[in-house]
Amino acid sequence: MSIFKNLSISFFLFATLFINFAHAARFNITNNFPYVVWAAAVPGGDRQLNSKESWPLDMNASTTEAAFGLELGAFFNGSGRGSCQTGDCGGLLQCQAYGAPPNTLAEFALNQYLNLDFFDISLVEGFNVPMDFSPTSIRPYFNGCIKGITCIADINGQCPTELKTPSGYYNNPCIVFKTDEYCCNFGNCGPTTFSEFFKNL
The missing domain is CATH 2.60.110.10 (Thaumatin)
Incomplete structure (x- = not known):
């Protein structure tokens, strides 16, 4: 719970x-x-x-x-x-x-x-x-x-469904999708829809 x-x-x-x-x-x-x-x-x-x-x-x-x-x-x-x-x-x-x-x-x-x-x-x-x-x-x-x-x-209340844990908390997009687009491990990485959403909050 x-x-x-x-x-x-x-x-x-x-x-x-x-x-x-x-x-x-x-x-x-x-x-x-x-x-x-x-x-x-x-x-x-x-x-x-x-x-x-x-x-x-x-x-x-x-x-x-x-x-x-x-x-x-x-x-x-x-x-x-x-x-x-x-x-x-x-x-x-x-x-x-x-x-x-x-x-x-x-x-x-x-x-x-x-x-x-x-x-x-x-x-x-x-x-x-x-x-x-x-x-x-x-x-x-x-x-x-x-x-x-x-x-x-x-x-937690406004978090996109894709990023919510079963207990209702927000996970970082990198943790969820594990792609360089969201993890930005190397190269030129731009903002994503998710990063802009959370930055605006």
Whole structure:
């Protein structure tokens, strides 16, 4: 049973991630859904979050590639083994790799070019939840960036039928069709009807 199958517009801004730029970075992962979710961080592991509960997670300042996602419909036993409808981390509560698609990803890299931190929300692994990813403080040389990013459209509700999973989530066209037109592994790749549809949302 999918607990998010009938996602409505009134539930936007569910998973909120705030970044605090300092010597290292603290991420506060907040569950704004009205139900339990499992937040997954690579590196960092997983944690069950009840509604309105937050998980403060400190990241090393040298973290160059990392991501957060949410596992939905998850059940784990006392030894941390189980499965999730979406975002599953190989049946493990403590994620060792990115969760299985479909999975909305909040990605970041710290102290990169000119000591800047970079962050984005990616649908390359599909979409399972609306997300907000926002800085709560800035470093003086971060050029005053205080704007966050959001992906809060009802993508699951508007998703083309060809891309929907049986539980009602959106899969990336590359995952579904496995052709270079949608995966763009090499050569010149242009926008597709699907990529334009989701970009417009």
